[in-house]
Amino acid sequence: MPHSQDTTPIVLTIAGSDSGGGAGIQADIKAISATGSYACSVITAITSQNTLGVSAIHPVPLKHIESQLDAVFTDLNIIAVKVGMLADSDIIKVVADKIRQYQPKHLVVDPVMVATSGDLLLKRNAIDTLKRELLPLADLVTPNLPEGAALTGGDVPHDEDQMGAMIESLRALGAKAVLLKGGHLEQSDNSNDLLITPSASELIRAKRVMTGNTHGTGCTLSSAIASYLAHGNRLHKAVCLGKQYMTQAISHADELDIGAGHGPVHHFFCGFTNVR
Template sequence: MPHSQDTTPIVLTIAGSDSGGGAGIQADIKAISATGSYACSVITAITSQNTHGVSAIHPVPLEHIESQLDAVFSDLNIVAVKIGMLADADIIQLVARKLRQYTPKFLVIDPVMVATSGDLLLQQSAISTLKQELIPMADLLTPNLPEGAALVGKPVPQSEEEMGALIADLRALGAHSVLLKGGHLEQDANSNDLLIQPHSSELLRAKRHPTVNTHGTGCTLSSAIASYLAQGNRLHKAVYLGKQYISQAIAHADELSVGGGHGPVHHFFNGHVNVR
C-alpha cells in the first residue's frame, strides 16, 4: 500500500556530491533509502573524488543552491534535514537562512571538514561561520574526533578519557545534542561513540570491524539517524538505530570490491541490492 503525502518520512540531505559514490550525497541517499525513508537532495559542491581521495572541489553557485532548497521545501513534506559538506562561509550562511525560513522538524549536522583520506573539505574561515550560524540550530551534531577537536580548539582526543574531557566544550557549541564519534581510536577493540545530551552523556559501544573500507561512514551514520528521526523515533533511539546500521554496513563492507583505496561501506547489506 503506498504511503500518503503525510506518512512518507522524507529526509533532505544538503551536501556535496562524491563522484566515487561512497560518501556525500550518494552515500546519504543510499543510507536514507536503506533505512526506510524517502531521500531528496540539495547539492552544495561537486567533488572529483574516488577511493583514493579528492582531486577537485567545485562549489555550486549560491543562487542554484537556493533554488534547489526552494524547489524541495515548497513541494515536499520534509521532516528531517541532514547537512554534510558546505564548502564555504557563504554557502553556510545561505543554508542557515533558508532553514530558518522553512523550519524543518529535525536537523542533523555532520560537520564535514576532513575526508577519510585526510583532505580538508571545509575552508578554515568557514568553521567559525558554521559555529555561529548553523550549529546552534542542530538537534544533533555528529563530529568525529578531529572535527570535534577543531570545533572547540583542543587537541584531538587519544583516549575515551580525553573524549570525555571535551563534553563541556562541545555542549557550549549550542547544539541540542552531540554524538562524538570514536572511530579514530583505532587501538581500541571497540568503536565507541559518546552521546552528549543537555543533562547527561553516555558511551554507545560497538565492536570494531577491521577493514580499510570506511569511506563515507560519517555521511552514512548521520543520514541514517536523520532517517530514523523522520520516522518518529526519539533522538536516543534514532542514534542507537543509526549506530546499529553503520556497524552492520561496516561489517559487510568487504563484501564489496570498489576501488583500490578506502572503499565504501555496504549500505544495502540487508540484501536490497545484489552486489555479486
C-alpha cells in the first residue's frame, strides 16, 4: 500500500559529500526530494570532487558522525535510511551500531567502493567489516558489477549469464535482497539489473541510454528506492519505480551542461514527482 499519512515521509541519507554536487549526499538529497520525500543527512566524509574525479577525501571524526546520527534519529520520524560512502571500518561500525539502536523500518545500502571516475572510495580492508556489520541489517544492497565481485570474491561479470552465476554468493551476504546493477555491461543495448531475493531472482529491464553523463547514478538509484519504500511501497515496486526514475534522470542528463568530465544525471527532469 502507498504511504497513506498526510505527512511527507522522511528519508535519511548517510554518505559522503561530493563538492561537485553530482553524487554522494548532494545527489541523494536531490533524488529523495524529487521522488516526494523529505531528506535529512549525516555526512561521513568530505570529498574534494568534481566531474573529473576525486582529489581528496577527509573522513568526518567518529564522534561527530555519532552525534549527527543521534540528532536526527531522536527528533525526526525517519522511515527509511540509505547508506552510501562510509570510507573506513570504524565509520561502518558506528553506523551499524546506530542502525541497530534506532531500527529504522527500511535500510538500503549502496556499497560505495569506487567512483565513476575510478577513484577508490572505500579502504580495501573495510570490505570485510561492511559484510559483517552492515549488510546483514539491510533490506536491500545495491552493488554494481565491480562492487558485487569485491563483495563475493569473484570475477567481475561480463554478461547477464555471469551475473546470474553470482546469485548464491550475493544471497550469502545476508541482506534481505540484493539489486545487482548491470550498467557496466556497456556492450549491451539494455541496462538491466538483477533483483535477488531469498526465493527468486528477476531482471529489472531498461533500455540503455547513450550518454557520458552518469555521475552519481548509484547514489541516485539507491536513494530513490529508499524514498519509494518510505512511501509504503513493497520492495519490488520500489525497485521498479526507482529504476524508472533513474532511467528518466539519465535520459535527460544531456540537457544539463555541468563540468568537463562525467556530468550528473538530471534529478529534476520533470519538476517534483509526487508519488502519493
